[in-house]
Amino acid sequence: MHHDLTAVSISVDSPTEDNMKAFCEAANAMQDATIEYINLLSDELKISTGCASDVYYLRTRSRWTPELEAELIRLHAARTPPNMCEFGCK
DSSP, X not given: OOTTOOOOOOOOSSOOHHHHHHHHHHHHHHHHHHHHHHHHHHHHHTOOHHXXXXXXXXXXXXXXXXXXXXXXXXXXHTTOOOOTTTTTOO
């Protein structure tokens, strides 16, 4: 996993209306932050948001390496993006 990211696990032990509302608000905030991160990544790396989305996904995987990330960006630039479920798996 890339050093910019942290794994998160959320559960609702008591699914009351208030707890579920808080859970939904937290999930929405995480989704908004993810979109913001992808947009910043796109600007920083000067890549499309589609490529940045794949880079983000790769960065959340244990198989991430700087070399795999560079290869992913190269493949996107060549207009041959890989299947992300299989990319980098050995």
